[in-house]
Amino acid sequence: MTEPSTAPEAVKKVSAPPPAAIDHGHDDHGHEAHDPIHAANPHLAHHFDTPQQQFDAGKLGIWLFLLTEVLFFAGLFCAYTVYRAMHPEVFVYAHYFLDTKLGALNTCVLLISSLTAAWAVRNAQLAEKKALMLNIVITIACACTFMCVKYVEYSHKFHDGLLPGKNFQPKEQIWELKSFRDRHPEAAEYAEKLSKLDEKKAAPAAPAAAGKAEPPKVEKLERPTEEELEPLLAAGLVGPRSLDPSAHISRPRMAHVFFGIYFFMTGLHGFHVLIGIGIWIWMLVKASKNQFGANYFGPVDFTALYWHLVDLIWIYLFPLLYLIH
């Protein structure tokens, strides 16, 4: 990132840069006063020769940072991929607990903020102070809207016991969810019936049997046969590795892991949004001091690039978490 240099207050105009005869050497450090380029560009740090060099260095830096960000999130995407490959039914089950409308709303809010961020870069380049500040304010407003929606979603999940690990104690069962009932009425009815069976069976020893992809067959306990499980299979709630006669068939085994992944991915993303809000406020302050123009808009550009990356990650998170079929 660039640091404004301490330029003489007297310099009132950023004039055209000097003639071709710029010494590319670096012996003039600390002598801005004698250097026409630095004298003309109050925001050109003393260790850069020209605004172009300063901008290019910053741009390379932010791209390297974005690269590490992609790899940073890669770990979580990897966890998601592995778990989804192993337990697809968990993802089908759990996504009914997420509100697609809120997710879509957040997607639109972030996309709009990406537009205003990109527009703000243009404003900074053209030294349009008012438009720049307006666009930054809209971007911050969108970011805050995003966080508010996330707060609503999170508090809903906390309230309903949709938490990772031992804290996963859903208050609402899947057959009680409208989103599930609407799509799979038969499966919902059946899952409810099974859950009552589960409760009755809590005490007796679980039957031995059932390896991979083999439905539990315990006639005397009126356990479901494969045909009977059909509605649940069709709804995707029963996966190849979820059939466990000792477990509640009405809920996939290890469903809580989804919420671990969900909270880590959206939480880390939300943390990035919070940091983005902070940096945008910083840019707003700089903009209000009228610091940006054709020769110095790097900070806005770099902030916008970071912001677009946060948007990019959400573009993938939204279908992966909310739109599971």
Add this chain to the structure above:
Amino acid sequence: MSDDKPEAEKPAAAAEAAHDHADHDHTGHDHDHADHDHSHAGHGHGAAAAHADGHDHGLAHTTPVWLLFAILGALLVLTVATVSVTSIDLGAQGNLVVAMIIATVKAALVCTFFMHLLWDKKFHAVLFLTSVLFLILFLAMTTNDRGEYQHLVDEYRAQQLQAK
């Protein structure tokens, strides 16, 4: 400090000059310090230059406002598409594949236009794609490895169940 209203009003000539530079403007970054206000960072693509708005300014390309709104429109349309396509059953992995394709198109639009990669130095695009390449390698190798060992997990679980 209302002092820096730099070259906001001197674009036309500079843009013309920049256009001439179009062919060599991405070749390296230690080029022409001398005439740096002629905005060599931008172009390489005549399409944007054709629009009155799309000329270079100072250090980098300036994206025209109409293009920003067009991209936003496309992104919103794709968002609606990806939501509505979930109600259609496209097979076991079909929906996931379609959702990922749509997400990737959206990501490409954001990268190309909002993040200026179209007009930026190609090196930045290469950097970014490298990270994506390693992300794909990471996911692919892990997925492959997981598949290799799945039968061991299944056997172990079957044993566990029998032990009960």
